[in-house]
Amino acid sequence: MKKCYLFLLAVPALAFTACNRNVYVPNQVNVPLLKEKGEVKASVSLSDWQAAYAITDNFAIMTNGQYVSRLISLEDDDEYDDPIVDPNTRGGIFEVGAGYTKSLGVSKKAVFEVYGGYGFGGFHTYESAYLMKPDSIRGYDDYKLRTKLHKFFIQPSFGLSHKVVEVAVSTRFSLVKFNNVSSGRLAWDGDQFARMDFQELDGKLIPFMEPAATVRVGYKHVKWFWQLRASVPLRNDGPEAGPTLNNYFQPFSFNTGISVNFGNWLKEGK
Numbered sequence: 001m002k003k004c005y006l007f008l009l010a011v012p013a014l015a016f017t018a019c020n021r022n023v024y025v026p027n028q029v030n031v032p033l034l035k036e037k038g039e040v041k042a043s044v045s046l047s048d049w050q051a052a053y054a055i056t057d058n059f060a061i062m063t064n065g066q067y068v069s070r071l072i073s074l075e076d077d078d079e080y081d082d083p084i085v086d087p088n089t090r091g092g093i094f095e096v097g098a099g100y101t102k103s104l105g106v107s108k109k110a111v112f113e114v115y116g117g118y119g120f121g122g123f124h125t126y127e128s129a130y131l132m133k134p135d136s137i138r139g140y141d142d143y144k145l146r147t148k149l150h151k152f153f154i155q156p157s158f159g160l161s162h163k164v165v166e167v168a169v170s171t172r173f174s175l176v177k178f179n180n181v182s183s184g185r186l187a188w189d190g191d192q193f194a195r196m197d198f199q200e201l202d203g204k205l206i207p208f209m210e211p212a213a214t215v216r217v218g219y220k221h222v223k224w225f226w227q228l229r230a231s232v233p234l235r236n237d238g239p240e241a242g243p244t245l246n247n248y249f250q251p252f253s254f255n256t257g258i259s260v261n262f263g264n265w266l267k268e269g270k
Contacts, residue, residue: 022086022250023123023147023201024176026231027066027093029212031168033111033161034060035103038263043225045257047092054263060101062115066092068123085250091123093151111168114156122148122180127187142186147201147248151176159214166216166223174208201248207234208249221261228254 032041032052042051047069052062068089097117104110123146130143152175159168181202188194212229231253233246 022089023248025068025250026210028255029170029172030062030064031157031170031214033159034101040263041261043259045255061098064095086125089125093119093121095119111159116154119151129189142184144184146182147178148180149176149178163220168214170212172210177205216259223259225259226256
């Protein structure tokens, strides 16, 4: 039975450890909760970095980067059917965006924001037959599954921001177009139907609904954050498009890391 072990480094991180073929991993949703002109927030985790800057009290820009590199080792490779996380997935997404932000109420503790933007990137992994072959005949590229992608997104969020804790809920709607989809020559172990099913991704435009919950705890300018999110493909193209197409998308993700409010920190230092 396959066992997956997650080795934790200096920055703690939690992952749903599993074994699947993921060629799309949703990146962290950037939820800065900016309130005023000049505010700058940035965050970093093991797989994502993000930043946002308020140009005015109500208009802000953002940038997001992701690189997925699993810290997992595999043993007893006789199963490859866990539905959550693929330990062999590598790749990521880069995004830029802009949007509207508005603090609400007399105390301005509540914040509503909506951002839209564009991103591009790609992922690769290995088809499960790779794990079943003796080391002497394994060839990485022969079993590799690759995709490139372009995406557009819009994400409304509502949150409560306090100097000690911040809580927000978001729903990102992403429109992802996959391209340059390819399989290694030995992938799918000669199963042409499985190969054709994967190739259905090439040129396909798939919408995703990606709800997220974010919590940040700390004091004033530096906080530790946690974010849990789901990714639900909204397909309406019938079973002829491939009943297992959704198996190539990671359904849940979790990030934890550090968030810093540079703008307010610099203001207090003056």
